[in-house]
Each structure stands twice: as C-alpha cells, then as structure tokens.
Amino acid sequence: MPDMIDLQHVNKWYGQYHALNDVTNQVKKGEVVVVCGPSGSGKSTMIRTLNRLEPIQGGRIFVNGEDIHAVGRDINVLRAGIGFVFQQFNLFPHLSARENVMLSPLKVAGMTKAEASELAAGLLEKVGLGHRIDSMPAQLSGGQQQRVAIARALAQKSPLILFDEPTSALDPEMVGEVLSVMKQLAAEGMTMVVVTHEMGFAQEVADRIWFMDAGQILEDSLPAEFFSNPQHPRARKFLSDVLEPRGAATLPY
Amino acid sequence: MLDILHEYGLMFLVGTWPVGPLGGFANTLVLAGLGLGLGLSFPLAMLLALARTGSIRWLKMLATVWVYTFRGIPLVMVVFWAYFLLPVMIDTTVPAFATALAAIVVYESAFLAEIVRAGLDGLPKGQMEAARSIGLSYAQAMKSVILPQALLNIIPSLVSQFVSTIKATSIVYIIGVQEITFSAQQINSIEMTRALSVFLVLAAFYFVACLELSQFARWLEARIRARQLRPA
Numbered sequence: 278m279p280d281m282i283d284l285q286h287v288n289k290w291y292g293q294y295h296a297l298n299d300v301t302n303q304v305k306k307g308e309v310v311v312v313c314g315p316s317g318s319g320k321s322t323m324i325r326t327l328n329r330l331e332p333i334q335g336g337r338i339f340v341n342g343e344d345i346h347a348v349g350r351d352i353n354v355l356r357a358g359i360g361f362v363f364q365q366f367n368l369f370p371h372l373s374a375r376e377n378v379m380l381s382p383l384k385v386a387g388m389t390k391a392e393a394s395e396l397a398a399g400l401l402e403k404v405g406l407g408h409r410i411d412s413m414p415a416q417l418s419g420g421q422q423q424r425v426a427i428a429r430a431l432a433q434k435s436p437l438i439l440f441d442e443p444t445s446a447l448d449p450e451m452v453g454e455v456l457s458v459m460k461q462l463a464a465e466g467m468t469m470v471v472v473t474h475e476m477g478f479a480q481e482v483a484d485r486i487w488f489m490d491a492g493q494i495l496e497d498s499l500p501a502e503f504f505s506n507p508q509h510p511r512a513r514k515f516l517s518d519v520l521e522p523r524g525a526a527t528l529p530y
Numbered sequence: 531m532l533d534i535l536h537e538y539g540l541m542f543l544v545g546t547w548p549v550g551p552l553g554g555f556a557n558t559l560v561l562a563g564l565g566l567g568l569g570l571s572f573p574l575a576m577l578l579a580l581a582r583t584g585s586i587r588w589l590k591m592l593a594t595v596w597v598y599t600f601r602g603i604p605l606v607m608v609v610f611w612a613y614f615l616l617p618v619m620i621d622t623t624v625p626a627f628a629t630a631l632a633a634i635v636v637y638e639s640a641f642l643a644e645i646v647r648a649g650l651d652g653l654p655k656g657q658m659e660a661a662r663s664i665g666l667s668y669a670q671a672m673k674s675v676i677l678p679q680a681l682l683n684i685i686p687s688l689v690s691q692f693v694s695t696i697k698a699t700s701i702v703y704i705i706g707v708q709e710i711t712f713s714a715q716q717i718n719s720i721e722m723t724r725a726l727s728v729f730l731v732l733a734a735f736y737f738v739a740c741l742e743l744s745q746f747a748r749w750l751e752a753r754i755r756a757r758q759l760r761p762a
Binding site: 328330353354356357358359361363365367368369370371380381384385413415426429430432433 | 654656657659660661662663664665666667670674675678679682758
C-alpha cells in the first residue's frame with residue numbers, strides 16, 4: 278500500500294520550546310492511526326501540521342504525495358483534499374447544517390447549488406442527521422454538531438480525515454454517536470488519523486497506535502501490543518493513568 | 531420654539547435651496563450618508579481592519595499609523611487641515627462640501643476600523659481555521675465565514691459611531707458647508723434674540739436622526755439574528 282502521509286524528520290519550535298522533535302513516520306492508505314499521549318506531548322501540534330494549520334521549521338510532510346509545506350504550493354487546493362475535524366466542532370454558526378456542509382463543494386469544488394445541496398443532504402443523512410438538515414448549529418447538541426462537522430469534512434471528498442480530539446468537548450452520553458460514525462468511516466476504508474483519549478475506540482478501530490510524549494513518537498505499535506505490553510515506560514505510565522485513573526476508588530461516592 | 535420651526539422649517543430642512551445650493555438637514559444627511567455606510571469611511575475602515583489583523587507587515591504598519599494619527603487629533607483639526615492642505619496638494623480649488631467629506635471620511639475611518647478589528651478578533655480562532663481547512667482562501671473565508679459573523683456582532687458599536695458621526699458633521703459649518711448647523715447660525719443671525727429656541731430646534735433635528743438610525747439598526751440586528759435562529 279502506498280503512503281497517504283509521510284512525515285520526514287519534522288521539527289517544530291515555539292520559541293525555545295521544541296514541540297515536535299524529529300518526527301518521522303508514515304500512514305498508509307486506508308489505515309486508521311490513533312495518536313495518544315499525555316497533554317502537551319505534541320499530538321495536536323503534530324496533526325495540525327498535516328494540513329499546515331501550523332508551520333514547521335524542519336523536515337517535510339507529504340500527503341498523498343504532495344509536499345504540504347513546500348513554498349509556493351496552493352495550500353487551498355491541498356487543504357481541500359484533507360478533511361479536518363476539530364475538538365470544538367467549529368461549525369459556522371451563521372449557516373445551517375446543510376449550508377455548513379455545502380460551503381466547500383460550492384466555493385472550492387465549484388459545484389452548482391443544486392449539486393452541493395444534494396451532496397450535503399446525503400452526507401447529513403449518512404451521519405444520522407437527515408431530520409436536522411436545516412437546523413442551525415445553535416439548535417444542535419454537541420454530538421450532533423460534531424457529526425455535522427464530520428459531514429462537512431466528508432463533503433470535501435478527500436480520502437483522508439484528521440480528527441483532533443473529536444470527542445473531548447462532548448458530554449459523555451454523546452461520545453458514542455460520534456465514535457460510531459467514525460467507526461463506520463473506518464470500515465469504509467477512509468484513511469484516518471485520530472488524536473483521542475478514547476482507548477476503547479483505539480483498541481477496537483485503530484490499525485496502529487502512536488504514543489507521543491515530549492514532541493516525539495515514542496511508540497508505534499499494533500493496538501493489541503500497545504495495550505497488553507507497552508514497551509516504553511512512559512507509555513506504561515500513561516496507560517495505567519488513563520485506564521485506571523488514580524484515586525477514583527477513594528472518591529466519597 | 532414651534533413658531534421658529536414654523537417660520538424657518540424649510541431653511542432647517544434644505545437651507546436656501548432651490549435658490550441656493552442644497553443645505554440644511556438634507557445636506558447633513560447627505561454628508562453623513564456619503565461619509566459613512568454608503569460612502570467611504572466604512573469600506574475604508576474594513577480595509578484598515580483587514581490590514582491591521584492581517585499578516586502583511588508593511589500594510590499592518592501603514593494601517594496602524596493611519597488609525598493612531600486620525601484617532602489622535604481633533605476632528606476640527608482634520609477639517610482645517612483638509613481645508614488648507616487639500617487644495618495645495620491637488621493644485622485646484624476644492625468645494626467646501628468635498629473638503630468636509632474628505633475630513634470626515636479619514637477621521638471616522640480610524641474609529642470604525644478599530645470597531646471592525648474588534649469584531650474580527652472577537653471571533654473564535656477556530657472559525658478561520660475551519661474555514662481554511664475546508665479549502666477556502668483567506669478572501670473566501672473572510673467573505674463567507676468571518677465577516678458575516680463579525681459585522682453582526684459589532685452592529686451596536688457601529689451604530690454608536692455612526693450616530694456620533696452624524697453629530698460630528700455639525701462641525702463643518704466652520705468652513706462654510708451649508709448643513710443644518712450652518713442654517714441654524716443663519717436663522718440665529720436673522721432673529722438675533724432667540725438663540726435658545728433656534729438651537730433647541732437644531733438639537734431636536736440631530737436627536738431624531740440619531741434615534742431613527744438607532745431604531746433601524748436594532749430592527750436590522752433582530753431580523754438577522756432571527757433568521758440565523760430560524761426554527762428548523
């Protein structure tokens with residue numbers, strides 16, 4: 278399988294702070310990679326460099342064979358080929374669910390209004406929101422908003438979607454509906470990079486797990502290996518913290 | 531006071547028109563209208579705000595200098611400055627009305643630009659990021675995503691500034707622009723002893739204009755917000 282994403286010696290600094298430290302790795306077409314690690318480990322920074330929301334200072338990143346950070350490339354064309362789902366959904370609040378999904382097909386892909394509208398309706402149906410097509414974001418729950426955001430990413434018809442903590446801002450009862458849409462996409466062969474703390478999702482859906490800390494990918498393994506026998510001491514500590522939150526048993530209720 | 535209005539109503543409204551040039555309240559409205567929304571200072575303010583929030587360094591500096599300069603000097607100085615400097619600069623006589631308009635446009639653009647900038651900066655960063663992530667260019671993102679939200683949010687501040695501009699046009703009578711304050715001065719010199727009534731009528735004209743503008747803005751804002759939250 279050819280590489281969908283190819284990170285080559287990527288380095289990034291915020292001033293003196295070394296946010297990404299020589300990150301090198303690949304994601305193959307159709308793979309689902311879950312990125313986990315403690316906060317501040319560089320997961321979000323890494324995923325945001327993949328569509329150039331963040332600049333890098335060293336190395337190269339290829340997505341679908343295109344050098345994303347090359348000077349002079351039309352970044353808008355490149356970005357249109359990469360779906361991105363945010364922690365805070367970032368729906369456009371002045372547009373209805375349908376209009377949110379239609380925007381990229383209309384403005385970037387050059388579809389007619391009728392085509393874009395039909396595409397949007399179909400995608401909203403697919404994420405289980407066929408009955409809320411003309412709702413405004415403010416009228417939707419967090420889980421529904423995030424599903425609209427996924428439909429918006431799907432409307433770009435890209436083979437790759439990046440998820441930056443897609444369920445972290447959701448109330449617990451809404452996490453499942455978003456994860457199930459993501460599982461469906463994974464089953465359909467979508468290439469996905471998912472930054473998440475949902476270890477259940479990782480175990481079930483991921484083809485590989487990247488464990489990041491201090492701006493490095495410390496571990497890259499199959500989910501079964503990662504959860505049963507993490508190699509790196511920091512991965513072991515992270516897993517024990519996530520899976521058995523310390524002090525949970527001593528809470529007074 | 532009513533007899534003043536009765537006697538000089540037409541002069542308040544249109545000055546000496548149609549015998550002389552259009553003046554009075556009509557000219558005040560033309561000056562304010564041209565100077566603001568329809569005209570020049572609001573579009574100019576949008577460009578200044580985009581420059582101030584953008585990433586092109588020299589544009590940013592230019593816009594910042596513009597804003598600090600015209601915000602930092604009194605309007606009456608700008609008016610005088612335009613009155614004496616503009617004819618020298620373009621080597622021809624400039625009508626008083628055009629001079630006044632130019633002064634108001636550059637002065638108000640500085641204030642309006644900061645209001646627009648607050649609107650742009652006030653949106654969550656994720657809005658621009660999401661817009662760029664779906665492949666929109668900076669200009670497309672501004673037009674379809676950022677400005678529609680930002681402009682709606684700043685309507686109250688914009689209205690304050692528009693209202694303040696309508697009143698500020700009163701100052702240009704000093705260079706002989708025949709607007710409503712100019713008319714009031716003329717009436718006052720005819721009547722000699724009734725300054726209090728004359729200027730009370732003048733104040734009422736400004737008050738009504740500003741009130742109407744405020745109410746229109748309130749209606750507009752409510753209408754847009756209602757449309758954005760229309761039931762599904």
